[in-house]
Amino acid sequence: MWRWILLTLLIPLLTVHQAASEEIEIDTVVTVLKEIKVPAREAGILATMSIRAGDTVTAGRILGRLDETRPKLVRDQAQLELTNAKRLAENDLKVRLARKTYEVAAAELKRATDSADRFAKSVSKTELDQLRLKSEEASLQIDQSQFEFETAQLSVQAKQAALQIAEHDVKRRTLVAPAHGMIVEILTQVGEWVEPGAPVLRMVYLDRLRVEGFVDAARASSNLVGQTVSVSIKLGDEETHDMKGKLTFVSPEIHPVNGMVRIWAEIDNKKGLLRPGLQASMKLEL
Numbered sequence: 075m076w077r078w079i080l081l082t083l084l085i086p087l088l089t090v091h092q093a094a095s096e097e098i099e100i101d102t103v104v105t106v107l108k109e110i111k112v113p114a115r116e117a118g119i120l121a122t123m124s125i126r127a128g129d130t131v132t133a134g135r136i137l138g139r140l141d142e143t144r145p146k147l148v149r150d151q152a153q154l155e156l157t158n159a160k161r162l163a164e165n166d167l168k169v170r171l172a173r174k175t176y177e178v179a180a181a182e183l184k185r186a187t188d189s190a191d192r193f194a195k196s197v198s199k200t201e202l203d204q205l206r207l208k209s210e211e212a213s214l215q216i217d218q219s220q221f222e223f224e225t226a227q228l229s230v231q232a233k234q235a236a237l238q239i240a241e242h243d244v245k246r247r248t249l250v251a252p253a254h255g256m257i258v259e260i261l262t263q264v265g266e267w268v269e270p271g272a273p274v275l276r277m278v279y280l281d282r283l284r285v286e287g288f289v290d291a292a293r294a295s296s297n298l299v300g301q302t303v304s305v306s307i308k309l310g311d312e313e314t315h316d317m318k319g320k321l322t323f324v325s326p327e328i329h330p331v332n333g334m335v336r337i338w339a340e341i342d343n344k345k346g347l348l349r350p351g352l353q354a355s356m357k358l359e360l
Contacts, residue, residue: 097359102287104307104352107340110253111261111273115246116140120274123264130280130346131251137275140247140268149240156233163226168219176212183209254346255279278350283343285319285354288334293360296324303339307354315348317341321358 114120118140125137183205190197259276262268285305301321306314319339328335339356341348 099357100287102285102354102356105286106278106350107284108279111276114268129257133253135251137249145243152237152240159230159233163230172215172219179209179212254281284338286338291328291335294335304357
């Protein structure tokens, strides 16, 4: 008797446990995970556009360029200034001349001093003072020429930095694809003026996509996030592509009419086989 009562109590619990681990299959659609509006980084006229809407591009591909006339002239000027600065930095003629001048002045002062020591009044005190001054001036000229030589070395570094800035300004007028994706909209036409930050084109990422569908709100919870799901994507009338994905989102919002919540799983698409808009099905456990 007690055995039948215990089984009667356990049946609802077993039913709940089985329902919690039930696998279901829902209809889904492949959608875009990320999209980006590629902006202009400098103001100027859009000079060239090397892509069209619908093109698939890889990361780093050049999409277009703004007018580069002035920044290229600035870059060329910076290159010439750097070349000239290197020539000056390698020229130590002033330092060598100053040392030679000092050697001559010091030798002349020594001869005059020796002569004055041997023969009294052979060299006047005024002449000795002038020779000492000349020697000291020559010594100071060595320091001055050495200072100028070292300044020229620093000037090379400054000119190198100026050239790097000029080259960077040229590169900032190049539009580059930030990732593998598809161009879906051209927002600025060749010949039009753009401001910094203004979007030039819109592209969607294709390396990773998401599979999106709906489930009954009564059976969906945030605990589903992180679950590995099975996805079957329809590529043609009879062709499908099966793969695994990870559930990354369960909407906290319930549709007021049908009582469903939106969920999606992320899938890998590095091979580029899939495109947004494809129909799919997804199996998951609730």
